[in-house]
Amino acid sequence: MAAGGPVTEAVIAAMSTEQGVWPENAELYEPCKDTILLTDAASCRSTEAYLRFCGLAHEVKSRRNAEFMSPTGKVPFLTADRELIGDFQGIASFIEAKGFSTSANFEMKDRAEMKAYLSLIENSLIPAELYMLWWKKDWAVRTRQQYGCQYPVPLNLILSYRKQWQVCQYLKAAGWHRKTEREVIDEFRRTCQALSEKLGNNRFFINDRPTEVDALVFGHLHSVLTRYLPDDSLSSVVRTHKNLEDFVMRILTDFFQ
Amino acid sequence: MEVLSWSGDWNLPSIDISCLEVLAYAKFAGCPLRVNQCNNPRKSPIGEFPVLQSGEDVLTTSSKIMDYLREKNFNADYQLTAKQGADTLAFVSLVHSKLYPAISFTFWMDDKNYTKFTRPWYAHRLPFPLNYFVPGRISRQTRYQISEGMYSEETDDVLENKLFKDALECLKLLSTMLDGKEFFFGDSPTTLDAVVFAHLAVIWKAPLPNNKLFNYLQGYDNLCMFCGRILQRYFPQAQQEEQQQPSQSSSAQDDTVDSTEKRNKWLALGFAGLAMTLYALFSGLVQVEITRVGDDDLNESTPDMSAFTFRGQEKDGENTTE
Numbered sequence: 001m002a003a004g005g006p007v008t009e010a011v012i013a014a015m016s017t018e019q020g021v022w023p024e025n026a027e028l029y030e031p032c033k034d035t036i037l038l039t040d041a042a043s044c045r046s047t048e049a050y051l052r053f054c055g056l057a058h059e060v061k062s063r064r065n066a067e068f069m070s071p072t073g074k075v076p077f078l079t080a081d082r083e084l085i086g087d088f089q090g091i092a093s094f095i096e097a098k099g100f101s102t103s104a105n106f107e108m109k110d111r112a113e114m115k116a117y118l119s120l121i122e123n124s125l126i127p128a129e130l131y132m133l134w135w136k137k138d139w140a141v142r143t144r145q146q147y148g149c150q151y152p153v154p155l156n157l158i159l160s161y162r163k164q165w166q167v168c169q170y171l172k173a174a175g176w177h178r179k180t181e182r183e184v185i186d187e188f189r190r191t192c193q194a195l196s197e198k199l200g201n202n203r204f205f206i207n208d209r210p211t212e213v214d215a216l217v218f219g220h221l222h223s224v225l226t227r228y229l230p231d232d233s234l235s236s237v238v239r240t241h242k243n244l245e246d247f248v249m250r251i252l253t254d255f256f257q
Numbered sequence: 258m259e260v261l262s263w264s265g266d267w268n269l270p271s272i273d274i275s276c277l278e279v280l281a282y283a284k285f286a287g288c289p290l291r292v293n294q295c296n297n298p299r300k301s302p303i304g305e306f307p308v309l310q311s312g313e314d315v316l317t318t319s320s321k322i323m324d325y326l327r328e329k330n331f332n333a334d335y336q337l338t339a340k341q342g343a344d345t346l347a348f349v350s351l352v353h354s355k356l357y358p359a360i361s362f363t364f365w366m367d368d369k370n371y372t373k374f375t376r377p378w379y380a381h382r383l384p385f386p387l388n389y390f391v392p393g394r395i396s397r398q399t400r401y402q403i404s405e406g407m408y409s410e411e412t413d414d415v416l417e418n419k420l421f422k423d424a425l426e427c428l429k430l431l432s433t434m435l436d437g438k439e440f441f442f443g444d445s446p447t448t449l450d451a452v453v454f455a456h457l458a459v460i461w462k463a464p465l466p467n468n469k470l471f472n473y474l475q476g477y478d479n480l481c482m483f484c485g486r487i488l489q490r491y492f493p494q495a496q497q498e499e500q501q502q503p504s505q506s507s508s509a510q511d512d513t514v515d516s517t518e519k520r521n522k523w524l525a526l527g528f529a530g531l532a533m534t535l536y537a538l539f540s541g542l543v544q545v546e547i548t549r550v551g552d553d554d555l556n557e558s559t560p561d562m563s564a565f566t567f568r569g570q571e572k573d574g575e576n577t578t579e
Contacts, residue, residue, distance in 0.1 A: 112430035116347035119354045173402045175318070178303065194343035
């Protein structure tokens with residue numbers, strides 16, 4: 001990369017994608033439904049929701065090795081024409097570059113709020129879920145089993161332990177390894193509380209229009225509420241906020257039927 | 258209540274972002290804190306500052322300390338509505354995830370800044386044996402945190418571009434949020450102001466050789482004024498000290514440089530002397546024999562017995578030395 005700063009980079013990125021045309025053959029790859037983990041399920045649900053919010057046609061495909069096909073190592077990923085984009089964030093910025101983003105003509109203030117809530121979800125909901133899945137001893141046994149069962153015998157052990165190691169490295173880097181389980185649940189509760197306050201009685205989080213925040217919140221809460229988890233420590237927190245539960249139901253009926 | 262923190266410089270009460278968050282929050286909430294700039298990470302249970310000691314409780318990390326102060330009724334956010342409280346949480350998280358990595362990168366991973374500025378600054382203030390390891394350890398830790406624990410083949414340049422793009426966007430969003438107001442939520446400062454101030458002040462004040470973030474920050478007048486306002490209103494003593502001794506500061510710096518040089522010289526000399534003596538003793542070049550002085554001598558001795566026997570030993574030593 002030349003000596004250009006972030007601004008030039010953004011200009012180059014904006015010019016390199018063709019605007020206004022959504023490729024017909026867009027395909028979203030996800031792991032199989034039976035073995036998918038909470039966090040992966042959440043981000044797949046979020047991505048689907050966001051694509052539906054923007055009204056973009058896509059086909060969902062399940063692959064056992066979706067994680068290893070993805071360019072970023074995270075599911076889901078999108079193929080469109082010759083493009084290959086991984087990760088919810090990546091797909092969201094691809095949609096924005098194409099000019100289909102629902103938040104395209106937002107004012108700066110709404111945009112600031114949107115970005116702030118996105119980072120809140122990324123920095124507290126996701127690590128909290130990962131902590132419960134992989135760090136907490138009794139959940140981790142089940143998580144490893146669920147993650148490994150899709151592979152043949154020696155691989156299931158190797159891959160599941162490797163995945164656990166990777167997630168633990170991530171949590172350590174974020175400083176979550178020092179937290180106790182109660183602190184993690186508290187953090188999760190506080191985030192849900194904040195989201196509930198922000199939503200209030202509105203239909204959507206920001207500007208009465210579905211955005212990335214709505215997609216992410218929907219994905220995560222829906223997965224926490226509907227997936228089978230060893231105990232209800234997370235789902236009971238979500239259930240205490242009636243408006244969040246209603247929000248999830250509303251998105252389901254409005255966009256997924 | 259006592260806070261252990263990194264010491265301050267360039268008009269700031271502390272130069273570490275997390276310490277500054279706590280100190281600013283305590284000022285806003287009107288909480289009397291005793292600040293101990295101890296600069297010795299061994300005193301912290303996790304090797305990082307700030308640490309709050311209050312009676313039996315020892316708390317680490319800035320967010321826990323701020324929660325604790327809030328529990329103790331030192332609350333700077335009491336006038337906020339529930340929705341503003343939610344916004345606070347969201348924007349604090351935005352600043353921590355977008356701006357903080359770029360600042361740590363500038364301080365600890367940018368080669369020029371690290372070798373010419375950050376490492377010497379910390380090495381100067383850390384106590385003797387630690388000054389050799391701690392800066393390197395913090396630098397490695399920062400690299401680990403920024404890469405989120407994953408090994409990636411991204412070069413520093415690519416990483417830097419990504420971080421600075423995020424930081425620039427974050428500054429833009431903060432500037433829009435602040436707009437023309439005195440503080441983020443009106444007339445009195447809150448947690449969010451403490452967190453934003455801590456990050457911006459470090460960018461604003463640190464005399465780094467390569468300070469790209471400062472150039473970005475200068476583009477936002479309202480953020481610069483915000484920093485200045487908080488420094489002037491809540492940390493006036495740090496500024497006064499600076500104004501009182503602008504002439505002394507250079508000489509004082511020379512003094513400290515001189516004194517450390519002198520100390521190093523004496524340490525080296527002492528170490529060399531000790532090594533030579535030990536070598537001479539162990540290789541048998543010099544032999545010291547201690548012979549017990551007989552009972553007869555002792556009986557004749559004066560009351561000052563120890564002095565006498567010591568002299569006797571010395572004589573014996575001289576006799577056997579070749």
